[in-house]
Amino acid sequence: MARELHDHWFKEAKREGYRSRAIYKLREIDQKRKLLSPGDVVLDCGCAPGSWMQYVGERIGDRGVAIGVDLLDVTPLPGGNMHLLTGDLREVDDALILEHAGLDPTRRFDVVLSDMAPNTTGHRDTDHHRSMGLCDLVLQRTGPLLRSGGHLVMKAFEGTNFQDLVRRVHLCFDEVRTMRPVASRSVSREMFVVAMHRRDDAEITLPPPPSGGPPPVPEDWSVGR
Numbered sequence: 001m002a003r004e005l006h007d008h009w010f011k012e013a014k015r016e017g018y019r020s021r022a023i024y025k026l027r028e029i030d031q032k033r034k035l036l037s038p039g040d041v042v043l044d045c046g047c048a049p050g051s052w053m054q055y056v057g058e059r060i061g062d063r064g065v066a067i068g069v070d071l072l073d074v075t076p077l078p079g080g081n082m083h084l085l086t087g088d089l090r091e092v093d094d095a096l097i098l099e100h101a102g103l104d105p106t107r108r109f110d111v112v113l114s115d116m117a118p119n120t121t122g123h124r125d126t127d128h129h130r131s132m133g134l135c136d137l138v139l140q141r142t143g144p145l146l147r148s149g150g151h152l153v154m155k156a157f158e159g160t161n162f163q164d165l166v167r168r169v170h171l172c173f174d175e176v177r178t179m180r181p182v183a184s185r186s187v188s189r190e191m192f193v194v195a196m197h198r199r200d201d202a203e204i205t206l207p208p209p210p211s212g213g214p215p216p217v218p219e220d221w222s223v224g225r
């Protein structure tokens with residue numbers, strides 16, 4: 001059954017001209033939560049091969065601006081308002097992201113998205129902790145880059161620290177939901193944290209450094225899809 005579903009979304013993406021089946025996860029979240037609007041300025045973290053960017057482009061229209069960041073090169077997208085930056089999100093700074101998207105340094109994003117995934121090992125705890133590391137990285141960037149009232153969507157692999165992540169996100173947004181889109185594989189532990197309306201009176205908090213937690217991760221820990 002899982003395989004059939006996989007084939008279904010894969011074929012559907014091919015038929016509709018999207019670069020990946022991942023599009024259907026974002027589309028479902030957007031249709032349920034009303035995330036994206038025409039004219040929005042959007043940051044997509046971990047955008048390769050680019051199906052979320054394709055969908056974002058359709059939703060924001062010519063007046064919007066989107067920038068996608070990924071470790072991997074992405075085939076350019078049509079439209080002068082769709083920008084791509086190759087690099088590790090840990091290393092590209094906020095000013096470079098804004099500059100690369102042709103945005104004023106004082107501009108803030110309306111929506112921040114992250115479908116970033118670690119290179120999975122098959123070991124649940126390890127994959128979970130690596131995924132939490134990526135979510136904290138996104139939160140760190142969201143702090144200075146997301147406007148008050150803006151929205152955040154990020155993928156996480158569920159595990160022991162997931163509820164703490166959701167609790168911390170709750171402190172900074174008016175409304176937070178966790179969603180598992182139908183296009184997610186049944187064997188996957190992925191869950192999307194959908195946070196709406198960033199509050200301007202709350203600091204985004206990161207967890208304390210781990211004491212006796214998981215072992216340090218190797219250099220290529222964040223590569224994967």
Ligand SMILES: C[S@@+](CC[C@H](N)C(=O)[O-])C[C@H]1O[C@@H](n2cnc3c(N)ncnc32)[C@H](O)[C@@H]1O
Nearest residue numbers: 022046048049050051052071089115116222225
């Ligand atoms: C599941 S794929 C994203 C699929 C994409 N949403 C789409 O619709 O085509 C996850 C991506 O996250 C990227 N990624 C993982 N860690 C990253 C990091 N530290 N900086 C930038 N990109 C990262 C990977 O290279 C990979 O392409």
